[in-house]
Amino acid sequence: MNDAPANTDPRRAQNERLTRVGPGTPMGNYMRRFWHPIAASVELKKDADLPVIPVKLLGERLALFRSPDGSLGLVAERCPHRGAALSYGIVEDDGIRCPYHAWKFSKSGQCMEQPSAAPGSALKDRIKIAAYRAREMGGFIWAYMGPLPAPELPRYEYVAREDYEQDIGISRMPCNWLQVAENTMDPVHIEYLHMGYTNYVRQRKGLPAIPLRKHKKLAYELFDYGIVKKRLWEGDAEDSPEWTVGHPQIFPGTALVSYHEGWVQFQIRVPVDDANTVVYWYNCRPRKPGAPKQAEVPMWENPWANAEGRYMPEQLNAQDMMVMISQGDITDHTAENLIESDAGVILYRRTLLREIERVERGEDPTGVIRDPARNTPWVELPVEKEISFAFQGVQASAAYDFPDVEASKSAEHAPAK
Ligand code: FES
Ligand SMILES: [Fe+2]
Structure with missing residues (x-):
């Protein structure tokens, strides 16, 4: 029996549950169970x-x-x-x-x-x-910031491995965390935003087009730490690692994507408040043989706007940030019209609501680690080791953004979501 007031719109209440992160809110309580x-x-x-x-x-x-x-x-x-x-x-x-x-x-x-x-x-x-x-x-x-005792601080593989080194890009985005994080669960946008729209912009700038590809199949699977997203591109074989392995959205909202030659990138979305999100583009790569251990992990800015305050529609990560921020500070999800191709977004939101309920029942949510043995020497995560050549075009747009690959850390965050 529903004891909510008769005039309460359940979709609006759900919207609030998903987006609000302050003290005492359902999502805020859920978020506080994680480091x-x-x-x-x-x-x-x-x-x-x-x-x-x-x-x-x-x-x-x-x-x-x-x-x-x-x-x-x-x-x-x-x-x-x-x-x-x-x-x-x-x-x-x-x-x-x-x-x-x-x-x-x-x-x-x-x-x-x-x-x-x-x-x-x-x-x-x-x-x-x-x-x-x-x-x-x-x-x-x-x-x-949650109840004590605190769980383990997860030692994810590429963070904990001694033979890896890292750098940290930071984007400060004036929008709600969910519209940032759920982009990972929307693989279809690559075909349109990162390929079709990229070519529109490139054509207007007199640049050559990048190749277009289409998804043949998509799948989403729950696992111990979140949801694995799998895709098969048209023209790829069924044994493509993007289809057999895929990559995860780690709860509550961190994507792990591969690049090449062992490089991976965590895209860590941190809810600052209801209307602001920090994204850390955390690049991890094998240390070169004989190279010294890095003295410190460097940090660099990954802006979503140019010096004039305008979005940068020709740049890969900035394209994502443009579509996330332009939805509004806290977008009204009740005003959306979701269709079949939004299946990943729908699954993600439903799963988050279930995870909130687990916390409300006094349980640990999925992904929280209590047993140190699970955290030692590190937590393995499923991630395809090489992304398909389908992304070569997308990477070309990243190279176009950052032509001096060696000099710019930004070139290293080429993977799309
Ligand atoms: S000690 Fe007076 S405001 Fe902090
Ligand atoms: Fe994207």
Whole structure:
């Protein structure tokens, strides 16, 4: 029996469940069961002028800091005295001190000192701010904001492997996380956006056309960490790795795509708040034989707009970002008209709603790792090792975007979704 008010539109309620990520929301509670990258390690160096930065995750403003002893802290940004930002605070080994009147908070959020309080005041004992787990791996600082005990921080294969090195591209997108993440579950757009539309733009620029291809078959399979997407291109044999292996959408919203020669790319979508998403284009590649282990994982900007603030319809990743952002800040999914070719998007949304229900029942959602043995030495993920030559045309458009392949990290994020 449905006890919802009679005037509640169930589709609108579902829309809210899928898109809202703030504290106490169904999706927010689900998202809080996972570790999310909250910054790149290079953004928070120990020798920085201020070893503390403001960050925002799942609608919560936080101060992320690195103590002189190297340990990390992650606490609510707003000081409970009169609201100044701890993200400009004084970082100490065991906590952080507000810049305004020097109240000090431990890494678990407990107020430790109120220097201007009357002698003997016990007020500080009753003041505690939100504090969360932060850990470092693979060039990222990861945050966990859910109920304790925290699950394992997943050691995905290409993050954890010693013989791999990485770089991090970042895009800051002014739109809801779902319209970014579900693009992975929409393989058909490659035929149109990345091929047909690319040629439209290229033709108008006087550039040669890239080859067009069509999907022959598509399949989606649930697995331990999300959904595997498989495709067979017309003209490819049934043993094409894109069809036999495919690649995953790792829950809640990270795509893993292959490139070539062992290179892969995680596209990690981090919900900043309801209307903002950070995408990390996390490239992982085998280290060259004899090359030293990288001192740090570099970070670079992958913009969705040019200097004039316009979308860049001729560039591969920017095409995706154009269609994600142009849907609106939080798109109204109830106004869509989904058709058969949206089967992957429909499956993804339905699965997310089921996962939200699991969390509401007190269960761990799919993909959360509790057993350290499952996380050691790393978590294997299905990903085709070589993408079809069907993408050569798409890659050509990436090469066109970034003609100096060696000089530009951007050329390395060529895989489409
Ligand atoms: S506002 Fe933070 S100590 Fe006063
Ligand atoms: Fe795409």
